[in-house]
Amino acid sequence: MIQIQLTERQEKIIEIVKANEPITxxxxxxxxxxxxxxxxxxxAILTMSGILDARPKVGYFYTGKTSLSFISEKIQQIKVADRKSLPVVIDEETSIYDGIVTLFLEDVSSIFVTSKGCLVGVVSRKDFLKNAIGGLNLSKTPIGVIMTRMPNVIVTTPDESILDAAMKLIEHEIDSLPVVEEITLEDGSLAYKVVGRITKTTITRLxxxxGNDG
Amino acid sequence: MIQIQLTERQEKIIEIVKANEPITxxxxxxxxxxxxxxxxxxxAILTMSGILDARPKVGYFYTGKTSLSFISEKIQQIKVADRKSLPVVIDEETSIYDGIVTLFLEDVSSIFVTSKGCLVGVVSRKDFLKNAIGGLNLSKTPIGVIMTRMPNVIVTTPDESILDAAMKLIEHEIDSLPVVEEITLEDGSLAYKVVGRITKTTITRLxxxxGNDG
Structure with missing residues (x-):
């Protein structure tokens, strides 16, 4: 893909086609x-770029495409699977204190909480801080008590676009999304296995x- | 700016010019x-896009430009001043406890610390959490005790590119940068006034x- 700055004449042609389409x-x-x-x-440039459409014996049409839509196409092609990093997961019986230690050891902003290997909740640095000054006994209280619990956890999947994942981070004002795959349990119910993590750091790195590529 | 998928013939032309430049x-x-x-x-397409360069009476040259460099040009044009948000600032004499309350009230991940209106340090959610479980008297200890202190604070300026700011966030593994302006104090020394904030949320939102534009 190459990118071109339109000339004044090309801009004029677009205006003419917009006002008179179809036009020969x-x-x-x-x-x-x-x-x-x-x-x-x-x-040739305007049709190759998709800004104008040419139909034989009819003339030129304006397609409505603008420049930035092409950057967005590039971004929209990137999948969560391409960029996900390793998740940090602990069991819901783990103490809050051990959760905080894990947070520092792994240097992450959120921890995913599982029960029998399946996602049951998420705890963020913010949740930990709120409870650390709240007078709880951090060593004796299980992390399950303070986590955001399913089904209130916002998740993403490997085949979702990274753009949709980034929109979830912004919309729900969270720092991190577990990347999950659906599995069927022995009793026939559905559950999530955690296979990765997408964070605002993932997006900033991308x-x-x-910005530096090329 | 428009973007174009090169045809097979255009790719061939580039190969020919690469191998024989200058060529008429x-x-x-x-x-x-x-x-x-x-x-x-x-x-026309190849010269307008800057992939080939044409010199009268000499011929065509290959410039070495590739596709992605154009997305990066778009990103590199955005300045910190265009995207900065309001900073959350407290005085270094404020207690750690009041700092944590401010963090939650303002819902930010870092607080900038000033003395006489000038930047002296930064405290992150991580710094607060570390000290909240560390046995300090949070209500009686000033925030200045636990902050990352100047000159170890990484800063950005309004005229820096947002890309350079994002690179600082990744390189220094921090969530937030104070946007500063240099001022001269009465005694002639230089100091920073905090005029904004750039975070991983800023970058994710951008x-x-x-990704959605167009």
């Missing part, structure tokens, strides 16, 4: 007082890569 | 067994906008 190249040339041959490279 | 359009046409007129739109 002959009539565009007339409007600009130029020959069709002069316009040929401009029209932004830096996009 | 006549010789490119010969190599492809096509007329110069046929190639005109292709050469990423979402770029």
């Amino acid at each position: 190249s002959e009539n565009i040339a007339k409007a600009l007082k130029l020959t069709r041959a002069t316009l040929r490279p401009d029209l 932004f830096v890569e996009l | 359009s006549e010789n490119i046409a010969k190599a492809l067994k096509l007329t110069r007129a046929t190639l005109r739109p292709d050469l 990423f979402v906008e770029l």
Whole structure:
């Protein structure tokens, strides 16, 4: 993919097509007082880029595409599976204190809580801080007591786009999403296995890569 | 800016120019067994996009530009000043406990600490959590005791690119940067005034906008 700064003449052609579609190249040339041959490279660029659509014997149409939609196409192609990092998971019987120690050892902002290997909740640095000054006995209280519990946990899946995952982080004002896969338990009920993690750090790192690439 | 998927013929032209630069359009046409007129739109696209450079009476050169560098140009144009949010600032004499309360009331991940209005340090949610379980008297200990102190605070300025700010967040493994302006104190020494804040949330929100735009 290459990117091109439009010339003034090309911008004018877009305006003419917008106002008169469908319009033939002959009539565009007339409007600009130029020959069709002069316009040929401009029209080639505008149709190749998808800004104009050319239909034989009808003329040119404006497609409504603008520049930024192409950056968004690039971003929308990236999947959660391509960027997820390793999750930090502890059992719901673990004490809050041990949860905090894990948080520091692993240097993460959230911990995913499981029971029999399946996701039951999430605890963030914020949850820990609130309870650390709240007078609870941190060594004797299980982490399950303070976690955000399923089904209130916002999750993502490996095949979701990274853009949708980023939108969940913003919309729900959270720092981290567990990446989950659905599994069927012996009793036939559905549950989530945690297979990864997407955080605002994931998105910031991706932004830096996009900005530095090339 | 528009973006274009190169055709097979355009890719071939690039290969020919790479191998034979400088080369005239006549010789490119010969190599492809096509007329110069046929190639005109292709050469127009390749020079307008900056992939090829044309010098009169010499011929075409390959510039070495590739596709992704254009997304990065878009990202590199965005300044810290365009995206900074309001900073949350407290005085270094404030107690740690009041700092934590401010953190929750303002719902931020870091607080900037000032003395006489000038930046002297930063305290993160992580710093607070570490000290909340560390046995300090939170109500009686000033926040200045636990903060990361200048000159160890990583800062950004309004005219820095948001990409450079994002790189600082990743490189130094921090969640937040104070946006500062340099001021001269009465005694002639330099100090920082805090005028904003850039966080991983800023970057994630920008990423979402770029991905949804158009």
